[in-house]
Amino acid sequence: MIARILLVAGALALLAVGFSGDRFWLQFMGKAMIGCIFAMSLDLLVGYTGLVSLAHAAFFGLAAYLLAGLSNAAGFVNPLATLPICLAGAAAAALVIGWLSLRAAGVYFIMVTLAFTQMFYYLFNDAPGLGGSDGLYVQERPRFLGLDFSERTTAYFAIWIALVIVYLLLLRMLRAPFGHVLVGIRANEQRMRSLGYPTRRYKLTAFVIAGTLAGLCGYLDATLYGFVNPAQFSWRQSGLVLMTVLLGGKGTLYGPALGALLLTFVEHYGERVTEHWNALIGALVIAVVLFLPRGLAGLLRD
Amino acid sequence: MLSGELRATAGRVRLRGADVTHFPPDRLSRMGVGRSYQTANVFPELTCEECMWLAAQSRAHTSMIFFSPAARIAGAERALQACGLMARRSTRAGELSYGEQRQLEIGMVLATEPSLLLLDEPLAGLGHDEASRIVALLREVARDRTLVLVEHDMDAVFSIADTVTVLVGGRVLERGSPEQIRASPAVREAYLGTEQP
Numbered sequence: 001m002i003a004r005i006l007l008v009a010g011a012l013a014l015l016a017v018g019f020s021g022d023r024f025w026l027q028f029m030g031k032a033m034i035g036c037i038f039a040m041s042l043d044l045l046v047g048y049t050g051l052v053s054l055a056h057a058a059f060f061g062l063a064a065y066l067l068a069g070l071s072n073a074a075g076f077v078n079p080l081a082t083l084p085i086c087l088a089g090a091a092a093a094a095l096v097i098g099w100l101s102l103r104a105a106g107v108y109f110i111m112v113t114l115a116f117t118q119m120f121y122y123l124f125n126d127a128p129g130l131g132g133s134d135g136l137y138v139q140e141r142p143r144f145l146g147l148d149f150s151e152r153t154t155a156y157f158a159i160w161i162a163l164v165i166v167y168l169l170l171l172r173m174l175r176a177p178f179g180h181v182l183v184g185i186r187a188n189e190q191r192m193r194s195l196g197y198p199t200r201r202y203k204l205t206a207f208v209i210a211g212t213l214a215g216l217c218g219y220l221d222a223t224l225y226g227f228v229n230p231a232q233f234s235w236r237q238s239g240l241v242l243m244t245v246l247l248g249g250k251g252t253l254y255g256p257a258l259g260a261l262l263l264t265f266v267e268h269y270g271e272r273v274t275e276h277w278n279a280l281i282g283a284l285v286i287a288v289v290l291f292l293p294r295g296l297a298g299l300l301r302d
Numbered sequence: 303m304l305s306g307e308l309r310a311t312a313g314r315v316r317l318r319g320a321d322v323t324h325f326p327p328d329r330l331s332r333m334g335v336g337r338s339y340q341t342a343n344v345f346p347e348l349t350c351e352e353c354m355w356l357a358a359q360s361r362a363h364t365s366m367i368f369f370s371p372a373a374r375i376a377g378a379e380r381a382l383q384a385c386g387l388m389a390r391r392s393t394r395a396g397e398l399s400y401g402e403q404r405q406l407e408i409g410m411v412l413a414t415e416p417s418l419l420l421l422d423e424p425l426a427g428l429g430h431d432e433a434s435r436i437v438a439l440l441r442e443v444a445r446d447r448t449l450v451l452v453e454h455d456m457d458a459v460f461s462i463a464d465t466v467t468v469l470v471g472g473r474v475l476e477r478g479s480p481e482q483i484r485a486s487p488a489v490r491e492a493y494l495g496t497e498q499p
Contacts, residue, residue, distance in 0.1 A: 177365040177372045184356045187345040194305060195414055196331030196360040205366065 003300045007254055011164060018156045026152040028268065030224050033163045034217050035260035039244040040170060040253055041213035046242065047251030048174060049206045050186030055097050055113035056214050057237035058120045059090040063215030064222040064232055065124060066090075068136045079142040079149070083219060090215020091208050098207035102200055114235055121233040135229025138222050155224045162220060163257075166213060170253055173209075182206055243281070247288050249295025258296050304450075305337040305420055306330045317418075331360065336416025340423045342403035346396030350387050350406055353395050354378040357413035377413050385409030385439060401432030408439060418448045425455045437461060460484070468492070 017029045038060065045051040063086040070076040070085060101112040124130050141150040149155045173179050184192045185199050192199050222228050231237070240263075248259025266284060270277030292298050304315060306327040315323045322330060331337070345353050358378035359365055382388050385405045390398065395406055404424060411419060424440065425433045437458045443449065444462055453459050459466060460480045467477045470492045476483060483489055 172371075173368045175371045176369055177359055177362070177367040180352070180356060180359070180372050181365045183348070184345060187347050188343065190307075191339075191343050191345065191410075192356070193327045194307070194331055194337050195357050195410065196328050197365070198326075198328045202365075 003254065003297075006300065011160075014163070015160055018153060018160060021153060023152055026156045027224065028264070030152070030156045030159050031221070032261050032264040033159045034220050034224070035241075035244065035264055036257035037163055037166050037220075038214060038217040038241050039248065039256035039260040040166060041210045041217070042241050043245050043248075043250055043253055043256040044170060044174075044182075044206055044210045044213075046245050047253075047256070048179065048186060049182045049203055050189075051203060051207065052110050052242065053101075053113045053207070053210075054110055054235055054238040054242065055094075055101070055116050056210070056241055057233055057235065058097065058117045059094055059211040059214035060218035060221070060237065061120060061124065061228070061230070061232035062093050063087065063090045063218035064228040065130065065136070065218075067142075067219050067222045068131075068138045068228045071138050071140045071142075072136065075140065077140045077142055078144045080144060082142055086219045087212050087215050090218070091212040094208045094211025094215075095204070098204045098211065102203050102207065114238070117233060117235050117238050121230055121235070124233055125230040131229070133230055135227060135231075138226045138228065141226055142223055149223050150226060152224070155220075159220050159224065162216060166216070167253065167257070174253070178202070178205070243285050247285055247295055249292075249297030252295070252297040255295050255297030262296065305335060331414060331416075334415075334417040335420065336411035336414050336418065337420045338407050338411045338422060338424060340426055342400060342407050344395040344398075344403055344406050344410070347394060349392050349394055350382065350398070351378070351391040353406060353410055354382050354413050357381065357410040360414055377415065381409045381413035384412055384442070386435065399432075401428050401435070404428060404432070404436060405439070408436065408443075412443065416447065419443065419450065421449065421451045421453075423452055423454065425453060425458055433458065 014029060014033060017025055020026070038056070042053070042056050045053050066086045066089045067082055070082050076082050076085075097113065097116045101109055101116070104112050125133050130136070141148070143149055147154050149158060174182075181192070181197060181202050184197070185202060189199050218232065221232070244259040244263055245256040246259075247263065248257065249255030263281065266281055267277060270280045274280070288295060306322075306325050306329070310323050313323075314321055317330075317333060317335065322333070325333075327337075345356070348356070355372065355375060355378045358375040358381065359372070361377065382391055385408055387398075387402065387405055387409060390402065395403060398406060408421070408424060411421075421440070424436055428436065433455065440449065440451070440462050449462070451459065451462065460483075463480060465477065466480055466483045468475045468483060468486075468489050475492055476486050476489050478486070
């Protein structure tokens with residue numbers, strides 16, 4: 001109950017930031033909310049299905065580059081066209097990567113997903129036609145019906161709406177039979193198979209859904225910043241979002257979102273205190289894992 | 303091997319005339335082969351009700367249902383009733399006693415409405431009372447289904463089985479009705495020889 005009130009209050013607070021008109025805060029909180037969606041989508045895999053994937057950054061980066069490509073090469077600006085294409089691209093990549101990676105289990109699955117992320121990183125980092133290590137500008141950002149998403153306020157509200165929709169969508173999905181099957185797979189996959197569930201198909205479906213949502217984050221990020229770069233594919237991004245999920249509390253959905261908000265703030269204020277702010281995050285993660293095994297969400301629940 | 307978890311290196315497994323040698327476990331389960339494990343193999347973090355729901359839901363055409371909430375299933379309720387865990391429905395499976403976990407285990411198999419049940423030592427590690435409860439349940443189940451049971455508890459085997467196959471060192475020693483087995487000199491020698499006067 002307390003968690004629910006805090007959740008609604010948090011969503012309204014985030015909405016209120018949108019009316020501030022402050023350029024810094026709009027971008028800062030916009031980025032934080034994208035982090036929320038990113039972490040929640042990974043939680044579907046890590047927390048609910050029991051799949052630790054390091055491929056999440058690949059889908060993020062792919063959709064972001066797709067938006068840049070569509071805008072720069074084809075002049076597509078209508079999000080009704082670019083959004084479905086970018087999501088479909090991320091989904092297709094997730095289907096292929098998931099189909100291949102899910103043949104492995106446990107730590108091998110983690111390594112295969114990591115290998116795919118690295119492949120994408122070097123592809124986009126080294127190919128000059130794709131902007132190389134400098135990245136690309138999105139020359140024309142999405143706009144339609146008089147809404148220009150290069151306006152930070154407009155982009156911010158779009159991200160807020162996406163966050164609310166994704167949260168409700170995932171919540172609904174987890175309460176449906178599909179979500180229960182995923183939890184069963186996490187708890188005891190062998191038993192699920194002997195009960196008659198083709199478990200790999202369910203894991204692949206979850207992987208594609210999570211990958212598509214990661215693609216949505218990439219799309220929103222490229223829209224907000226108007227810039228894409230290969231660092232978005234780096235395994236550091238994949239690792240960071242995994243850390244966010246653990247920090248917030250896996251298997252809770254709102255926990256990882258909370259973790260993403262916290263990490264954004266720690267990163268921002270940590271940078272001012274010391275250039276070794278990464279060490280701060282490391283210490284924070286160690287402390288949470290040791291003393292709050294259920295993450296920040298565990299605090300709210302007790 | 304019969305339930306599809308181990309690969310056969312030679313030979314054939316047939317189910318109602320169809321070759322199912324290389325079928326995966328989930329496919330065999332959907333064909334009506336239910337399997338329980340030697341050690342209680344449940345979902346420790348889920349409640350009895352949720353475990354049973356998963357078992358019964360597996361008979362639905364698909365569980366790729368994303369937007370309508372999971373509803374109670376009559377089959378799950380029946381199976382909870384049948385295995386005697388109605389009162390424990392909201393307890394996590396991991397917190398049940400070992401005997402209750404075995405009951406749940408068999409209940410889950412029943413909820414998949416199998417026509418053939420493979421039970422691997424359903425009485426292993428149970429106390430006397432718990433074992434007799436399971437035996438009663440199995441006798442009930444065996445009335446309208448085929449049961450293949452591997453078990454060391456001879457009293458239980460004789461009270462449930464129609465046909466007994468005795469294995470020694472991995473080879474079939476004798477096969478017949480409980481009476482025939484009881485009377486068989488070879489079985490007596492192999493299993494009971496030194497103990498029986």
